[in-house]
Amino acid sequence: MADRLLLLLPELVLFAGAVLVAVAGLSPRREIRRALPGITAGFLLVAMAAVAFVHSGERAAVAAVLTPMPALTGWVRLATCGIAALLSLLTVGTIDRRLEADVQAGRLDFNPLMAGRGEFHAFFLLSIIGLLLCTSATDLIWLFVALELTSLPTYVMVAMSRPSRRAQEAAMKYFFLGALSAAIFLYGFALLYGATGTLIFSEMSAAFAAQRAGDGIPLVANVGLVLAIVGIGYKIAAVPMHFYAADVYEGAAAPVTAFLGYVPKAAGAVAMLIVLGAVGWEGGLPEPVLTTLWMSAVLTMTLGNIGALLQKSVKRMLAYSSIAHSGYLLIGIIAGPGLGITAVILYLVAYGVMNTGAFAVLASLERRGREIEDVEDLAGLRHRHPALAVALALCAGSLLGFPPLLGFVGKLYLFIAGVEAGQVLLVVIGAINSAISAWYYLILVGVPILGAPTARSETVDAVPSRWPRVAAVLAAVLVVLLPIVAARLAPRIDAGTAVRAAPDPASAAAARR
Amino acid sequence: MPILILIVMAIGFAVVNTVATHLLGPGRGGQAKESTYESGMNPFGSARRRFNVRFYILAMTFLVFDVEIIFLYPWAVTYTKMDPGSAEAMLYLGRILFFIGTSVIAYIYAWRKGVFRWD
Numbered sequence: 001m002a003d004r005l006l007l008l009l010p011e012l013v014l015f016a017g018a019v020l021v022a023v024a025g026l027s028p029r030r031e032i033r034r035a036l037p038g039i040t041a042g043f044l045l046v047a048m049a050a051v052a053f054v055h056s057g058e059r060a061a062v063a064a065v066l067t068p069m070p071a072l073t074g075w076v077r078l079a080t081c082g083i084a085a086l087l088s089l090l091t092v093g094t095i096d097r098r099l100e101a102d103v104q105a106g107r108l109d110f111n112p113l114m115a116g117r118g119e120f121h122a123f124f125l126l127s128i129i130g131l132l133l134c135t136s137a138t139d140l141i142w143l144f145v146a147l148e149l150t151s152l153p154t155y156v157m158v159a160m161s162r163p164s165r166r167a168q169e170a171a172m173k174y175f176f177l178g179a180l181s182a183a184i185f186l187y188g189f190a191l192l193y194g195a196t197g198t199l200i201f202s203e204m205s206a207a208f209a210a211q212r213a214g215d216g217i218p219l220v221a222n223v224g225l226v227l228a229i230v231g232i233g234y235k236i237a238a239v240p241m242h243f244y245a246a247d248v249y250e251g252a253a254a255p256v257t258a259f260l261g262y263v264p265k266a267a268g269a270v271a272m273l274i275v276l277g278a279v280g281w282e283g284g285l286p287e288p289v290l291t292t293l294w295m296s297a298v299l300t301m302t303l304g305n306i307g308a309l310l311q312k313s314v315k316r317m318l319a320y321s322s323i324a325h326s327g328y329l330l331i332g333i334i335a336g337p338g339l340g341i342t343a344v345i346l347y348l349v350a351y352g353v354m355n356t357g358a359f360a361v362l363a364s365l366e367r368r369g370r371e372i373e374d375v376e377d378l379a380g381l382r383h384r385h386p387a388l389a390v391a392l393a394l395c396a397g398s399l400l401g402f403p404p405l406l407g408f409v410g411k412l413y414l415f416i417a418g419v420e421a422g423q424v425l426l427v428v429i430g431a432i433n434s435a436i437s438a439w440y441y442l443i444l445v446g447v448p449i450l451g452a453p454t455a456r457s458e459t460v461d462a463v464p465s466r467w468p469r470v471a472a473v474l475a476a477v478l479v480v481l482l483p484i485v486a487a488r489l490a491p492r493i494d495a496g497t498a499v500r501a502a503p504d505p506a507s508a509a510a511a512r513r
Numbered sequence: 514m515p516i517l518i519l520i521v522m523a524i525g526f527a528v529v530n531t532v533a534t535h536l537l538g539p540g541r542g543g544q545a546k547e548s549t550y551e552s553g554m555n556p557f558g559s560a561r562r563r564f565n566v567r568f569y570i571l572a573m574t575f576l577v578f579d580v581e582i583i584f585l586y587p588w589a590v591t592y593t594k595m596d597p598g599s600a601e602a603m604l605y606l607g608r609i610l611f612f613i614g615t616s617v618i619a620y621i622y623a624w625r626k627g628v629f630r631w632d
Binding site: 019022023026027111112113 | 622625
């Protein structure tokens, strides 16, 4: 119990933060309301330190016993807290913008019933808690609750992100399709429970091992696994659950879109790894599961990239690019232990940073208080906002996988993992897709840097707050610097990726308390 | 095949029961019997009146404490059977205090939000 509580220290820190932020957002004092994103970022940094504390020294061994895959719990939590701190900078000044402006100008008295900033940041932190909890899920119920804790706040965040009908439409779509996906993977979980007679992953993998040694994995378990994968695929926007992405990403404000690009995706990837870890990659994934993942990976990459080619809106383009990146992630998920899980973790971090950077640039620009839409709006950005133009070019280059940027390192590990796992054809398709994606990423590099300013792009201004710009520059710096660290981190992450075998009954019982 | 029989039986049971009630029931009406059931109160006015949104917010706040009571009852029944000094009892006490703490925070939040202001 005490060990378990210690392991969840970062989540507890963030929970305290969420509560504080929710109440502080109702304060009649403007300075306190203004400080909310800063408080959120502060709690995320404290949680980051808590992750480092929990996974250092002797405590690391204790943490390793309690979690399904120690590397996930350690590294994904650490990276998530960092990326989320970056994301919280993007939200400065977006929520309640009109209300705060009216209050400041004296046109309106501050009314807590109308304010939403505190709630927004509380939901932000709660969703992060959900993702952190996913990484240490030891049974299906925990995993389900953690996944839903990740998703439910995001539906509200999309609706609150800006006062427009499109945001509400996006939230509606996102919510209903999200409920559908939850029903699908929950049904899958139920079938898995029926097939193995247990909810706990370590016991489940023992049951699967026995079935493999006997008559093979039964049909019920295979159907359950396929449903679980397809349902969780919604979180990472993988085909066939990808169709919401473009509309939802476009409808939400840019800071929330950046959030949607990383947090649910990371939760989905982690959940898939944990569920597949219960079956085990050793001796091959069951045939129907492998086929589903394989088809999903190929279709996700291809549809994502082709969809992105057809877009004129930057946000829709990045939404389809986000779908394509989920396809790359699936290569690592198919490859499994050894390099696969390491590659997935590295890629999640890389994608989180570069995606945040790209959306930070979008969040920093506006035309008369409205978000910019088209690629044309970025033309000649270099002349007016050189730092933003360079940051966007670096992040887009990294998303493309241009060496030596961060995205290249992530993709390299994924492809190596795929080849080592014998999925050469899949890697070749991935490489072809990378080449296709060059077309639209190079537009994002070229238009701001090389393009001449047009009458249309002259009307684009930077937002009043400087923090989104700071986040864009920070992300660009990380995109350049992290590859140096990544090569040294990879072996350390690798050490923690082994799927834990069924523990002895005593410690399993202790873990359950 | 057994499933088919089960389906036919289930549907048949429902249909037969509904039809039988209609045919065999005495069917005595009356003004009191046909009026809307409002937990024993006499219904008045139309049911399609609009309420102020405050009522709903207040009802949600009520739910927080309603659910809390549901959890407190079984807790109280088990806790009295425990040795108050033992580590397990302390753990149980800590858990329920944390739980109550969360609802107190919910209460503070609702109060600051102005849910109880009625002007």
